[in-house]
Amino acid sequence: MIGYALAFAIGCFALALLFNLYRVVRAPGVTDRILALDTMAVNAIALIVLFGIQEGTAIFFEASILYAMTGFVATVAYAKFLLRGDIIE
Amino acid sequence: MELFWELLVSGLLVVGGFFGLVGSYGLVKLPDPMTRLHAPTKAATLGVGSVLIASMVYFAAFKGQVTAHELMVTLFLFLTAPVTAHFIAKANMLRDHRPEDLPRPEGEGDWAVYTPMSDTSAEELVETPELTDEDRR
Numbered sequence: 100m101i102g103y104a105l106a107f108a109i110g111c112f113a114l115a116l117l118f119n120l121y122r123v124v125r126a127p128g129v130t131d132r133i134l135a136l137d138t139m140a141v142n143a144i145a146l147i148v149l150f151g152i153q154e155g156t157a158i159f160f161e162a163s164i165l166y167a168m169t170g171f172v173a174t175v176a177y178a179k180f181l182l183r184g185d186i187i188e
Numbered sequence: 189m190e191l192f193w194e195l196l197v198s199g200l201l202v203v204g205g206f207f208g209l210v211g212s213y214g215l216v217k218l219p220d221p222m223t224r225l226h227a228p229t230k231a232a233t234l235g236v237g238s239v240l241i242a243s244m245v246y247f248a249a250f251k252g253q254v255t256a257h258e259l260m261v262t263l264f265l266f267l268t269a270p271v272t273a274h275f276i277a278k279a280n281m282l283r284d285h286r287p288e289d290l291p292r293p294e295g296e297g298d299w300a301v302y303t304p305m306s307d308t309s310a311e312e313l314v315e316t317p318e319l320t321d322e323d324r325r
Contacts, residue, residue, distance in 0.1 A: 100194050100195075100198050101194055101197050101201070101246070103198070104197070104199075104201040104202050105201060107201070107205055108201040108205035108208075108239060110205070111206065112205060112209070114209055114212075115211070115212035115232070118209075118212040118213055118215060118216045119212050119215065121216060127221070128284060129283070130276050130283060130284075131215075131224060133276055134224065134228060134276050135215060137228070137272055137276070138211065138212060141232050141233065141236050141269075142208060142212065142232065142236070144236055144261065145204065145208055145235065145240075148239055148240055148243050148258070148261075149201075149243075152242070152243050152246055152247075155251065157247055157251075157253055157255060157257070160255070160258065160261065161257075163261050164260065167261055167264050167268070171264075171268040171271075171272060174275070175275055178272070178275035178279045181279040181282070182282055
């Protein structure tokens with residue numbers, strides 16, 4: 100039963116990543132691109148964790164933590180660059 | 189008991205996948221940038237949170253590994269999602285809205301997005317009355 104739920108969740112997040120990719124490529128404004136990239140990072144974290152459940156190892160959590168941190172810093176740096184034209188003043 | 193844990197993990201996984209999909213679909217479907225900001229920062233974060241909790245329950249119940257790593261990731265995501273949403277909203281205000289179209293914020297000063305060099309906190313410091321000797325008594 101967990102196997103079916105796992106397959107469903109992986110499919111959902113894969114489809115969600117495709118939606119995000121569409122929004123990155125065809126976005127009306129640059130802030131939508133940043134938002135889509137941030138959501139891609141969040142969905143990738145979910146996929147990493149789901150792959151960890153499937154493989155039965157706890158070794159992927161470090162990867163997901165690193166992904167969360169770099170995703171957050173990248174999004175804030177990008178938004179800050181748009182706001183001020185500079186990241187660290 | 190095993191069936192209960194299986195049901196719990198499966199339910200959390202299905203709910204997480206559903207909410208992740210809804211959040212990203214909202215990113216494509218919703219009409220303008222501020223509403224698009226709304227969908228992924230709430231729904232996708234909730235979906236990832238329930239997937240992480242499902243992972244924690246799975247490893248605790250079936251593998252005998254009780255860890256708090258997933259809680260750390262969940263906490264980090266829940267703390268950073270509002271911050272990123274706020275930054276993206278500010279960038280969106282600066283790029284797509286003119287200050288004349290927006291309602292004025294309360295109190296002195298204007299939106300900090302449009303007047304980045306003004307320092308309102310310095311004026312507030314001057315305006316606060318200093319403690320007199322009578323107040324101290």
